[in-house]
Amino acid sequence: MEFNQDNKIFFTRLRILQVVILIVFIGFSLRVWQITVARYAEYAELAERNQLRRINVLAPRGLLLDREGRILADNVNSFSLVIYRNKSDCVECTLDDLCRELDFDRSEFSAILEENKSVPSFRPVTLSERLTMQQVSWVLSRYREYPELDITEAPIRHYRYSTLASHVIGYVGRISPQELKTPSYPNPKPGHHVGKDGIEKTYNTRLMGRDGLRTVLVDSVGRIQKELRFKEPRKGSDITLSIDLDLQRIAEESLGERSGAIVALDPVSGEILALASTPGFDPNNFSAGISRKKWEDLIQDPGKPLLNRAISSVFSPGSIFKPMLAAAGLESGIREENTPAFCGGAITLYGRPFRCTSSHGEVRLKEAIQHSCNIYFYLLGQELGIDRIAEYSRKFGLGSPTGIDLPNEVSGLVPTREWKRQALGEPWYAGETISVAIGQGRINATPIQLARAIGIIATGKIPPLHILKTTGPITENSQVGDAEFAPEHLEAVRKAMWSVVNEWGTGWRAMVPGFDVCGKTGTAQLIGREVREKLTDEAKERFTHNAWFTGFAPLENPEIVVTVIVQSGGGGSTGAAPLAGRLLKTYYQKSRGIEPEPVNQEPGNEESVPEPAAASAMENTEGTQDQ
Amino acid sequence: MSFRKAVNQLDFLLIVSALLLVMTGLLAAYSLSLGDGESSLYMRQLSRVGIAFFICIFFLYIDYEILTYYSAVFYAFLLILLLGVLLFGTEINGSRSWLALGEFRMQPSEPGKIVFILFFAGMLGQLKKDYLSYAKMAQCTALGLLPVGLILLQGDLGTAVMYLPILAGMLWMSGVRIKVMLIILLCLLLVAPAGWMMLKDYQKLRIKTVLNPELDPQGIGYQTRQSLIAMGSGGFFGKGIGQGLHARLGFVPESHTDFIFTLLVEETGFLGALFVLTLYLIMLWRLLEISRNSRNRSGLLITTGVICFFFSHLIINIGMATGILPAIGIPLPLLSYGGSSLMASAAALGLAINVNIRRFANT
Numbered sequence: 001m002e003f004n005q006d007n008k009i010f011f012t013r014l015r016i017l018q019v020v021i022l023i024v025f026i027g028f029s030l031r032v033w034q035i036t037v038a039r040y041a042e043y044a045e046l047a048e049r050n051q052l053r054r055i056n057v058l059a060p061r062g063l064l065l066d067r068e069g070r071i072l073a074d075n076v077n078s079f080s081l082v083i084y085r086n087k088s089d090c091v092e093c094t095l096d097d098l099c100r101e102l103d104f105d106r107s108e109f110s111a112i113l114e115e116n117k118s119v120p121s122f123r124p125v126t127l128s129e130r131l132t133m134q135q136v137s138w139v140l141s142r143y144r145e146y147p148e149l150d151i152t153e154a155p156i157r158h159y160r161y162s163t164l165a166s167h168v169i170g171y172v173g174r175i176s177p178q179e180l181k182t183p184s185y186p187n188p189k190p191g192h193h194v195g196k197d198g199i200e201k202t203y204n205t206r207l208m209g210r211d212g213l214r215t216v217l218v219d220s221v222g223r224i225q226k227e228l229r230f231k232e233p234r235k236g237s238d239i240t241l242s243i244d245l246d247l248q249r250i251a252e253e254s255l256g257e258r259s260g261a262i263v264a265l266d267p268v269s270g271e272i273l274a275l276a277s278t279p280g281f282d283p284n285n286f287s288a289g290i291s292r293k294k295w296e297d298l299i300q301d302p303g304k305p306l307l308n309r310a311i312s313s314v315f316s317p318g319s320i321f322k323p324m325l326a327a328a329g330l331e332s333g334i335r336e337e338n339t340p341a342f343c344g345g346a347i348t349l350y351g352r353p354f355r356c357t358s359s360h361g362e363v364r365l366k367e368a369i370q371h372s373c374n375i376y377f378y379l380l381g382q383e384l385g386i387d388r389i390a391e392y393s394r395k396f397g398l399g400s401p402t403g404i405d406l407p408n409e410v411s412g413l414v415p416t417r418e419w420k421r422q423a424l425g426e427p428w429y430a431g432e433t434i435s436v437a438i439g440q441g442r443i444n445a446t447p448i449q450l451a452r453a454i455g456i457i458a459t460g461k462i463p464p465l466h467i468l469k470t471t472g473p474i475t476e477n478s479q480v481g482d483a484e485f486a487p488e489h490l491e492a493v494r495k496a497m498w499s500v501v502n503e504w505g506t507g508w509r510a511m512v513p514g515f516d517v518c519g520k521t522g523t524a525q526l527i528g529r530e531v532r533e534k535l536t537d538e539a540k541e542r543f544t545h546n547a548w549f550t551g552f553a554p555l556e557n558p559e560i561v562v563t564v565i566v567q568s569g570g571g572g573s574t575g576a577a578p579l580a581g582r583l584l585k586t587y588y589q590k591s592r593g594i595e596p597e598p599v600n601q602e603p604g605n606e607e608s609v610p611e612p613a614a615a616s617a618m619e620n621t622e623g624t625q626d627q
Numbered sequence: 628m629s630f631r632k633a634v635n636q637l638d639f640l641l642i643v644s645a646l647l648l649v650m651t652g653l654l655a656a657y658s659l660s661l662g663d664g665e666s667s668l669y670m671r672q673l674s675r676v677g678i679a680f681f682i683c684i685f686f687l688y689i690d691y692e693i694l695t696y697y698s699a700v701f702y703a704f705l706l707i708l709l710l711g712v713l714l715f716g717t718e719i720n721g722s723r724s725w726l727a728l729g730e731f732r733m734q735p736s737e738p739g740k741i742v743f744i745l746f747f748a749g750m751l752g753q754l755k756k757d758y759l760s761y762a763k764m765a766q767c768t769a770l771g772l773l774p775v776g777l778i779l780l781q782g783d784l785g786t787a788v789m790y791l792p793i794l795a796g797m798l799w800m801s802g803v804r805i806k807v808m809l810i811i812l813l814c815l816l817l818v819a820p821a822g823w824m825m826l827k828d829y830q831k832l833r834i835k836t837v838l839n840p841e842l843d844p845q846g847i848g849y850q851t852r853q854s855l856i857a858m859g860s861g862g863f864f865g866k867g868i869g870q871g872l873h874a875r876l877g878f879v880p881e882s883h884t885d886f887i888f889t890l891l892v893e894e895t896g897f898l899g900a901l902f903v904l905t906l907y908l909i910m911l912w913r914l915l916e917i918s919r920n921s922r923n924r925s926g927l928l929i930t931t932g933v934i935c936f937f938f939s940h941l942i943i944n945i946g947m948a949t950g951i952l953p954a955i956g957i958p959l960p961l962l963s964y965g966g967s968s969l970m971a972s973a974a975a976l977g978l979a980i981n982v983n984i985r986r987f988a989n990t
Binding site (some may be wrong): 024 | 800
């Protein structure tokens with residue numbers, strides 16, 4: 001061909017082009033070989049990891065039941081709003097939009113983001129739990145607009161009776177970063193709800209169950225394409241409490257608006273039948289993540305609603321310490337049952353006047369307890385001395401925690417010379433012993449300790465306190481076994497306590513006909529008399545007496561111990577004994593099958609719970625969840 | 628020229644390999660529609676193949692001499708279209724390179740490549756000397772850079788860049804001296820830093836991430852990295868047609884257009900890649916043969932342009948998918964889903980066949 005022969009340069013250059021093409025193709029083939037064959041294993045694993053996502057499925061917590069199987073706490077399905085921060089260019093804008101459209105609290109969101117700053121941005125952060133149907137559908141219908149938002153479904157705790165038994169139950173909340181580091185929670189994962197207080201905390205491990213796992217195929221924006229495997233979550237174990245819902249309700253109703261605590265227990269088995277502390281709180285507020293505002297309101301409330309006064313507060317026992325001291329007097333041999341003392345209404349000891357409630361004349365143990373005569377116990381205390389008082393107090397379990405299965409129990413104080421020297425660096429003054437003898441001064445105790453002490457008087461055995469209803473023995477509790485008091489000595493104290501209620505003693509208002517209630521009232525001064533008299537009327541109102549009543553019933557084969565404290569409740573006879581009486585009466589009627597008090601079986605507080613979106617809401621949407 | 632004679636002159640190897648590539652592209656579109664449960668992707672591409680067939684026929688039916696004769700008119704028309712796009716164009720994916728006429732949308736810069744080839748074949752094909760004069764070269768370069776500049780103004784760097792290899796290849800084949808080539812190369816190197824400054828930040832980042840893919844695993848480097856993961860997980864035999872989860876689930880963006888090679892390798896593995904590469908190689912080999920046997924200089928230049936058109940697209944696209952070159956959105960000719968690119972490829976093939984069947988005709 002003429003044209004090509006004339007132009008040798010074309011030939012050469014076409015050749016060069018040909019060689020270049022060949023080299024490039026060989027190069028590409030080698031490159032593809034390198035990717036697909038040489039590095040196959042590495043890329044295959046990366047691909048797998050890219051496409052599969054393992055989604056933790058939270059296990060529902062076990063139910064909490066009362067001793068008769070009534071459900072106190074269960075779970076409701078709730079929808080949570082989560083955000084994937086890596087999928088948004090402007091997380092703040094999205095949050096602004098959410099707050100504008102759905103009325104969320106913007107500062108709350110900011111705080112949550114701040115809290116999760118160290119969490120990798122591809123991990124979802126829960127913004128809000130317990131969404132309403134409206135909120136769920138708003139978010140789901142804007143899937144394309146806000147790919148960073150997602151709705152997850154999780155069981156959250158629901159307390160059927162809201163505030164009822166709140167201190168026993170405690171509450172749950174999202175596990176905190178600090179808790180994640182502690183070994184006290186099994187396999188903790190961010191987002192877990194764990195017990196923060198009460199039974200929820202004590203038996204958290206048992207209640208939590210085991211999370212399930214969904215293995216899903218996701219696309220590049222994380223939308224679920226297909227479910228590959230699903231390991232069912234295993235619900236936590238149900239826990240039956242020894243609490244009797246009826247008694248608990250009566251106890252809380254009796255206390256009403258007043259601050260105080262009521263403990264009712266079975267002195268033989270050690271089961272707590274009711275444990276009330278007022279004011280209470282609604283643990284439902286915590287289930288869905290408590291707002292900062294509500295939390296601050298709770299902890300700044302002067303009434304300290306989160307405080308379990310029955311186990312975490314110490315009080316001067318006042319006169320309800322007297323039965324214990326009386327037993328100590330007999331046990332030490334200083335007093336016989338019939339050893340008399342003379343009460344003239346006041347006595348001067350160590351140069352200071354000590355008063356009695358009235359002038360009782362000649363009193364023996366029985367009358368001393370029946371009419372709460374101070375003089376008898378001043379003298380007894382003086383003879384025993386502080387260290388022996390302490391010794392016997394400890395035998396009644398004061399000064400150390402009862403070991404009840406609730407968190408944050410405090411031990412109270414049984415003072416001794418040694419203690420005062422070490423703690424305050426001062427010697428013990430003899431006059432202080434006189435105050436301690438009537439349960440004032442340095443000595444203090446928790447209501448639960450006093451209830452147990454009365455249990456010891458009632459049965460001669462140390463009741464192993466617990467709220468978990470079990471048939472087997474409770475092992476972890478501290479002192480269990482026989483009390484170190486002679487039965488006849490306790491018998492004498494019991495008889496005296498019987499007369500307090502049944503022979504027109506100070507505790508007659510706790511009387512339940514047919515039920516042989518034994519008890520002791522107490523009126524504990526909050527501050528010294530001298531100081532009190534300088535106060536204004538208003539201050540007097542505030543700093544008046546704590547009213548106590550503690551007792552058990554019946555006299556023979558006791559079944560129940562009740563301890564009541566009403567803070568600033570005035571005299572124990574009027575301020576506390578009627579409450580105990582009401583509780584004992586309820587118990588008596590219930591246990592004897594006498595026309596039970598009408599009790600609402602169903603809670604009437606549905607409105608207070610924000611409407612949780614029903615699971616069916618998901619079916620109409622894009623089907624991202626399939627549970 | 629009779630029809631029978633024309634058929635006898637057809638280069639069947641070229642046509643068969645091209646058809647196989649188009650069918651592979653259809654298979655990929657089909658595979659993608661499998662996952663969506665809707666066949667629209669596949670059906671649309673099928674109808675485009677039909678149109679492309681007629682475009683191919685058109686470009687081989689009219690004697691290329693006639694086409695080159697009128698190429699200056701086409702060139703002028705192209706410039707007007709590009710200006711029109713610049714003024715009235717529709718913006719898609721950040722570049723204003725689309726002209727919308729009601730439902731119908733087109734990207735003039737794609738068929739522009741064909742006009743480009745014809746125009747320079749017309750200009751350079753009339754020359755008789757072995758070596759290209761400086762004046763002619765300067766003239767051609769200026770005329771070549773004019774549409775390129777317009778496309779750059781549209782913001783479509785990728786397409787604009789693809790004009791340059793065609794221009795360079797055709798100039799080279801017209802006899803630019805080696806000395807001159809070296810000087811130009813040197814100038815380019817000197818201009819490179821200035822060019823670097825002119826690039827947008829994201830474009831700079833793309834180039835940087837090729838050098839270091841770990842630089843930005845979530846952003847730009849993400850695409851390349853996901854492409855490698857998808858291909859690598861295909862292994863030797865691939866995951867099977869319709870099983871390319873990685874590309875399908877959107878980890879690899881644009882898996883039906885720019886990253887079609889990735890999808891292919893994921894589903895058919897090294898073997899599939901080898902198959903496709905071999906088809907392209909056969910195609911280019913036949914085109915070189917056609918070029919060598921062409922009747923005259925303009926025929927040779929047309930095929931050279933076509934070779935450069937295909938080859939440069941291959942290099943950029945496969946280079947990008949395999950993580951050798953920066954990510955530039957360039958379709959893979961004949962394989963990628965999409966109309967404009969397929970039409971341009973069909974026209975280019977039509978021109979090559981045109982040159983081939985008329986190789987014995989009298990000058």
